[in-house]
Amino acid sequence: MASTTPAKTKTKVLKFDSEEDVAVALAKYTADLSEKYIKQKGSFSVVLSGGTLIDTLRKLVESPYKDSVDWSKWLIFWVDERVVPLDHEDSNYLLAWRGFLSKVPIPTSNIYAINDKKSPADAADDYEERLKHLVESKILPISDVTGFPKFDLMLLGMGPDGHVASLFPSRQHRYEKKRWVTFITDSPKPPPPRITFTFPVINSASEIAMVITGADLADTTKIALGDGQTPGSTPLPCCEVSAEGELTWFLDKDAASKL
Numbered sequence: 001m002a003s004t005t006p007a008k009t010k011t012k013v014l015k016f017d018s019e020e021d022v023a024v025a026l027a028k029y030t031a032d033l034s035e036k037y038i039k040q041k042g043s044f045s046v047v048l049s050g051g052t053l054i055d056t057l058r059k060l061v062e063s064p065y066k067d068s069v070d071w072s073k074w075l076i077f078w079v080d081e082r083v084v085p086l087d088h089e090d091s092n093y094l095l096a097w098r099g100f101l102s103k104v105p106i107p108t109s110n111i112y113a114i115n116d117k118k119s120p121a122d123a124a125d126d127y128e129e130r131l132k133h134l135v136e137s138k139i140l141p142i143s144d145v146t147g148f149p150k151f152d153l154m155l156l157g158m159g160p161d162g163h164v165a166s167l168f169p170s171r172q173h174r175y176e177k178k179r180w181v182t183f184i185t186d187s188p189k190p191p192p193p194r195i196t197f198t199f200p201v202i203n204s205a206s207e208i209a210m211v212i213t214g215a216d217l218a219d220t221t222k223i224a225l226g227d228g229q230t231p232g233s234t235p236l237p238c239c240e241v242s243a244e245g246e247l248t249w250f251l252d253k254d255a256a257s258k259l
């Protein structure tokens with residue numbers, strides 16, 4: 001199989017005066033990509049995270065985008081999900097449903113939530129199988145570069161410990177190279193059971209937005225963008241993110257304060 005590390009990622013770092021400005025810019029960026037990919041390939045596959053990302057996406061469900069985006073062509077996935085019932089307060093699906101998905105007309109059949117009746121291991125297998133089925137049905141393409149599925153846009157957050165998705169610095173599954181989706185039963189960030197895309201899948205995306213706001217992320221942002229020192233000998237997960245097309249960092253003033 002071809003290398004899982006794309007040759008060279010184009011990285012853009014955008015700094016904004018406030019979280020509100022990040023939200024405005026993120027909505028325009030996402031709506032522009034939606035138009036570009038729908039024109040190019042007839043659909044737009046978007047991979048969501050949990051955490052504050054959904055709130056930062058809030059401008060996308062307002063005017064003008066609420067009416068101008070062709071929501072019928074969107075496909076929604078999760079880069080990671082907590083293995084809890086979909087109506088549980090900890091569910092990333094529920095978070096996204098309340099803050100985003102319930103406000104726009106994305107067909108329900110295009111929303112790929114996890115199977116919440118399964119154990120973490122089985123839920124990861126099930127999600128990977130469903131992705132494979134979408135590839136076979138030519139709904140999702142495979143990257144020519146890596147051989148992993150290629151999503152149009154991944155919207156990622158980051159933890160102060162440098163985790164992205166549910167790939168944590170101190171957990172071995174961050175090094176998974178073969179699976180598309182893996183699981184963890186002892187996440188250091190609660191709740192403990194989670195499934196997550198692996199780096200080969202994340203790094204095969206056409207576009208990735210790292211959406212980072214708040215002073216508690218300033219040190220990690222400095223490390224991730226290469227100006228600081230990584231504590232310990234292995235790079236933090238946030239330093240391993242790359243995209244086949246473009247990686248764009250959206251930072252507010254607080255997150256960018258140590259750059």
Ligand SMILES: O=C(O)[C@H](O)[C@@H](O)[C@H](O)[C@H](O)COP(=O)(O)O
Pocket residue numbers: 049050051052053080081082092156157158159163164165166189
């Ligand atoms: O399920 C999750 O917990 C998330 O997907 C996780 O990867 C999140 O994106 C980061 O922890 C950042 O979270 P905040 O945006 O809340 O800081």
